[in-house]
Amino acid sequence: METILFLAHTEDDGTLGRAALEALTGSSELRSQLADARFAVGIIGGDVSGAITTTSGCGADAFFAVQGGDFAVSRYATDAAALDAICRASGATIVLAPATSRFNRVLPGVAQRMGGRVDTHVGGFAVADGALRIQRGYYRQRMIGTLTRSARPWFLTVDAGVFPRWDGVSRDVPVQHLEVPIDDRLRRTTVVGNQAPPSNAQTIRPDAKLLFVAGVGWTKKQGDGQVHLDEAAQMILGFLDKSGASLGSSKSLVDQSSEGHNVFSFMSHLNQVGQTGATPRHPKGLSTCCHGEEPHVVGWRFIGERRAINLDANCGWAQGKADVVYVANAFELVRKVTELL
Numbered sequence: 001m002e003t004i005l006f007l008a009h010t011e012d013d014g015t016l017g018r019a020a021l022e023a024l025t026g027s028s029e030l031r032s033q034l035a036d037a038r039f040a041v042g043i044i045g046g047d048v049s050g051a052i053t054t055t056s057g058c059g060a061d062a063f064f065a066v067q068g069g070d071f072a073v074s075r076y077a078t079d080a081a082a083l084d085a086i087c088r089a090s091g092a093t094i095v096l097a098p099a100t101s102r103f104n105r106v107l108p109g110v111a112q113r114m115g116g117r118v119d120t121h122v123g124g125f126a127v128a129d130g131a132l133r134i135q136r137g138y139y140r141q142r143m144i145g146t147l148t149r150s151a152r153p154w155f156l157t158v159d160a161g162v163f164p165r166w167d168g169v170s171r172d173v174p175v176q177h178l179e180v181p182i183d184d185r186l187r188r189t190t191v192v193g194n195q196a197p198p199s200n201a202q203t204i205r206p207d208a209k210l211l212f213v214a215g216v217g218w219t220k221k222q223g224d225g226q227v228h229l230d231e232a233a234q235m236i237l238g239f240l241d242k243s244g245a246s247l248g249s250s251k252s253l254v255d256q257s258s259e260g261h262n263v264f265s266f267m268s269h270l271n272q273v274g275q276t277g278a279t280p281r282h283p284k285g286l287s288t289c290c291h292g293e294e295p296h297v298v299g300w301r302f303i304g305e306r307r308a309i310n311l312d313a314n315c316g317w318a319q320g321k322a323d324v325v326y327v328a329n330a331f332e333l334v335r336k337v338t339e340l341l
């Protein structure tokens, strides 16, 4: 009989982040598919009371917590000690956790301490013949592999965007607070704070409903024989501002920037979507001035509804890669849409 343990850490404000709520939905669904499985929740953080309330209606048989100032921050040594304690107390055989940077860093180490195995970036579960099978992407998400393991405990970090957010009712549940001794040896790393770019410089927004992708067409000579870089930059930023979309790019556009000409200062290789770029997850995507070539579109694997704006009715998007193609001038169309927004 399997014991599924869902692990989460609180955010700075004591809540659970999106990835954790999604992984909780996945854990709850898995529990309903694995006959006879026991189900436990384990939470670490400075103050876990809010997170326990949020998760309390998930039907878990047991709730474990490690809380206090030492566990408020992302630090390998203290996180590993806390998670190790929860894993042992729960008797977990399958451990599910959100693929946050905090957990991606520490969970492989916890798996090692427990004599278990870990698989990261899990993109789905299936149960066949009473056994768990997981799905994950390979070769930059071009191939999906399904695999299972007999080794236990089996640690899995679940990618964001795979399951809907948990949104259950809360109820009173007993919580087992574990005392984890922390000495100065485990506090050698001091977390002094977070550094993040200003929000208006932050164009990559994983939580956005829309991915707005800019291609090299924005920098090309237009119908009047001129390039309109400043106008293009203002238009892209204006649309992002009004829509709250995340900004993606084709490789050609960010390559141009790095060569020192036609620079959009708000864009870097981190925005690049594709085979040699990122594979973001968003419900919708809008491609503008981008041709829709295969090495680029492969990065759209997890985009739900795809639309594109291109002057060329024979562009790659029109070859079955988008749900809707607007054969139109993106300068005119994006200006109009931004006005409407």
Ligand SMILES: Cc1cc2nc3c(=O)[nH]c(=O)nc-3n(C[C@H](O)[C@H](O)[C@H](O)COP(=O)(O)OP(=O)(O)OC[C@H]3O[C@@H](n4cnc5c(N)ncnc54)[C@H](O)[C@@H]3O)c2cc1C
Binding pocket: 214, 215, 216, 217, 218, 220, 222, 249, 250, 251, 252, 253, 272, 273, 274, 275, 276, 277, 278, 288, 289, 290, 291, 292, 293, 294, 295, 296, 299, 309, 310, 311, 312, 315, 328, 329, 330, 331
């Ligand atoms: C091994 C390998 C890996 C690669 N990996 C990636 C990757 O990860 N990501 C990636 O993006 N590419 C990748 N590429 C490159 C990819 O094949 C394309 O070269 C690239 O995506 C083209 O970028 P683009 O569509 O912006 O530019 P272009 O192909 O130049 O297309 C520009 C488009 O803009 C349109 N346009 C121009 N003006 C307007 C206007 N006013 N309104 C509307 N449309 C307009 C044009 O009609 C044209 O279709 C890879 C290539 C290889 C070989």
